[in-house]
Amino acid sequence: MAFALRLLLGLLLFSTAWAQPIELIYLEGSLTAQEEPLVKKSLDWIASAYEKQGLNPTRVVRARVFQSVREFHSYQKRHRSPRDGSPLSSTGYFSTGLDEVVLWRSKRFLPIFIHEAHHALLRSTYKNPPKWLNEGLSECFEGLELGPDGQIRLTPQAPRMRKVKRYFGPNFGRQVLEMLALSSRRFNAKSYTRGLDSYTLSWALTYFLWTGENGPERVAAIIGDLKLGEDSQTAVERHYPGGLDQLALDLQNFYFELTQ
Amino acid sequence: MKTSLTIFLMTLMLAGSAWANPMRFGRTDSPARFRVDLPGSWARGKVEGCFEDTSGSRLQAIMAENPERTVANTFPDWKKRFKQQGYEVREITLGGEPALMAKGTDNSLGIVLHKGYQVTLMLNVSNTEIRMDELLEQLGSTFQWLSP
Numbered sequence: 001m002a003f004a005l006r007l008l009l010g011l012l013l014f015s016t017a018w019a020q021p022i023e024l025i026y027l028e029g030s031l032t033a034q035e036e037p038l039v040k041k042s043l044d045w046i047a048s049a050y051e052k053q054g055l056n057p058t059r060v061v062r063a064r065v066f067q068s069v070r071e072f073h074s075y076q077k078r079h080r081s082p083r084d085g086s087p088l089s090s091t092g093y094f095s096t097g098l099d100e101v102v103l104w105r106s107k108r109f110l111p112i113f114i115h116e117a118h119h120a121l122l123r124s125t126y127k128n129p130p131k132w133l134n135e136g137l138s139e140c141f142e143g144l145e146l147g148p149d150g151q152i153r154l155t156p157q158a159p160r161m162r163k164v165k166r167y168f169g170p171n172f173g174r175q176v177l178e179m180l181a182l183s184s185r186r187f188n189a190k191s192y193t194r195g196l197d198s199y200t201l202s203w204a205l206t207y208f209l210w211t212g213e214n215g216p217e218r219v220a221a222i223i224g225d226l227k228l229g230e231d232s233q234t235a236v237e238r239h240y241p242g243g244l245d246q247l248a249l250d251l252q253n254f255y256f257e258l259t260q
Numbered sequence: 261m262k263t264s265l266t267i268f269l270m271t272l273m274l275a276g277s278a279w280a281n282p283m284r285f286g287r288t289d290s291p292a293r294f295r296v297d298l299p300g301s302w303a304r305g306k307v308e309g310c311f312e313d314t315s316g317s318r319l320q321a322i323m324a325e326n327p328e329r330t331v332a333n334t335f336p337d338w339k340k341r342f343k344q345q346g347y348e349v350r351e352i353t354l355g356g357e358p359a360l361m362a363k364g365t366d367n368s369l370g371i372v373l374h375k376g377y378q379v380t381l382m383l384n385v386s387n388t389e390i391r392m393d394e395l396l397e398q399l400g401s402t403f404q405w406l407s408p
Contacts, residue, residue: 169345170364170382195345249384252367253320256382260322 020059022047027100028075029065035110042114042144045152047121053220058124061117063101072104086188094119111142111157126223130232131187132179133223136202140210154211156258160203165259167195172255173248176201180232208254209240318384319399327376331358334378338371352396354403363392374405 022043024036031039043061050057066072069090076088079102080095092103094116101116103109115138122129122137143157164172179202182190190198209219218239225235233244240247335358339349342362350361352370359372361381366388370381383399385392 167345168369169342169347170362170367170369171347173367174365248366252382252384256320256369256380257322260324260380 023060025060025062027062027064029067031063031065031113038146039110039113039117041146041152042141043117043121045144046114046118046141049216050121050125050220053216055125055220055223057121061101061120062099063113063117064103065113066102066104069104069106072102075102086184087191092116094123096123108159114144115139115142126227129223130180130226131182131184131198132202132205132232133226135187135199136179136206137210137219139199139203140206143207154207156207157203160200160207161258163196163200164204164255168255168259170252172196172204173250173252176205176251177233177244177248179205180236204251204255208251320382320384322380323377324380325376326373326378329373329378331373334371334373335360342369350396352400354400355405357405361396363396366392368392368396 022040024031024040030036047057047059064075066075072092073088076093079098080088080093082088091106091108092101092112092115094101099120101113101120103112103116106112118138118141119134122134139157139160140154143155144152145155147153175196179187179198182198187198187202206219209215209222212218221239222235225238226232230238236247237243242250338360342349342360347362347364350363352359352361354370354372355374357372357374359370359381361368361370361383366385368381368383370383372379372381383392383395385395
């Protein structure tokens with residue numbers, strides 16, 4: 001009897017854990033048999049992290065994978081018209097209108113797939129996130145990798161880390177927090193900045209918040225306030241012990257150590 | 261009765277904290293065979309490896325072995341890099357060694373070479389009444405290398 005109960009409980013837990021695996025629907029091309037498990041595992045890791053915080057992201061991602069940049073550009077020109085000053089992408093994008101991840105097999109294909117698919121996950125639970133959060137978290141999850149134990153782990157994303165290392169200075173913490181006040185248009189304009197661009201600074205903020213003490217809980221609490229219409233500075237100030245001044249100082253010290 | 265009990269408890273707490281932290285001198289642990297000391301108002305900070313002074317400023321030093329580095333092959337590039345980013349770079353002396361400090365709004369970042377080691381410094385100022393220039397002067401006059 002006890003064995004039957006244990007078996008039933010085990011089956012129940014197993015079925016709950018695997019009730020909604022990430023489903024990839026290919027609209028064009030596909031991932032290879034080697035790529036797909038890694039991408040699914042990474043997206044499942046992200047979705048599960050959000051679910052633990054009471055968010056309910058989609059587990060279905062529609063993807064259009066082009067083999068060449070020419071096909072990608074051609075499709076993008078016909079189907080994309082960004083209204084916030086976003087430039088046409090050279091690698092990939094997520095279309096909110098068509099609910100699809102569109103990309104081509106560029107040099108950093110897999111991290112970009114995870115980046116764009118994260119937009120699909122986040123936007124399914126929070127329609128209009130601010131740029132620093134939306135892009136910052138997507139950049140952050142580009143650092144997901146499979147550890148030697150077969151488990152997914154979050155590491156500092158290499159290209160962003162290289163930039164922080166190169167341009168780290170005494171005002172770094174303050175520069176990061178400037179992202180909280182940027183409109184989408186100004187965020188896009190600052191993405192062209194030579195040195196610490198808006199994507200790098202937003203990555204630095206979200207990576208620090210997510211990997212810090214109670215990171216996912218804190219990020220979810222910030223998202224909760226933003227959803228209620230709170231502005232980014234107030235939401236982050238409220239949920240960071242010591243407020244923005246302390247956060248600037250902690251960012252400064254965290255990246256000082258990480259860049260040495 | 262209640263007031264005197266509160267005063268008694270507060271005195272006890274202050275005495276306790278003084279007993280718990282009797283030294284007002286901080287020392288970094290270092291992979292090198294030397295240590296940094298900042299006499300005066302600086303004490304070991306709450307954050308491991310940092311010094312804090314009584315006004316809330318904080319100094320952190322990270323040391324890495326790098327015998328190839330010399331003032332001649334390191335300082336000009338370092339200075340140029342921070343100047344290009346818009347920082348004022350000050351040349352100071354720390355314990356007899358030339359050092360560079362790039363000044364930010366409430367932080368300064370510095371570099372000094374000592375006995376085959378590169379020491380990167382960061383100074384945080386959390387007290388708005390303190391002027392960074394004064395703090396850098398204080399740092400220059402109190403910084404010491406301690407040999408084992």
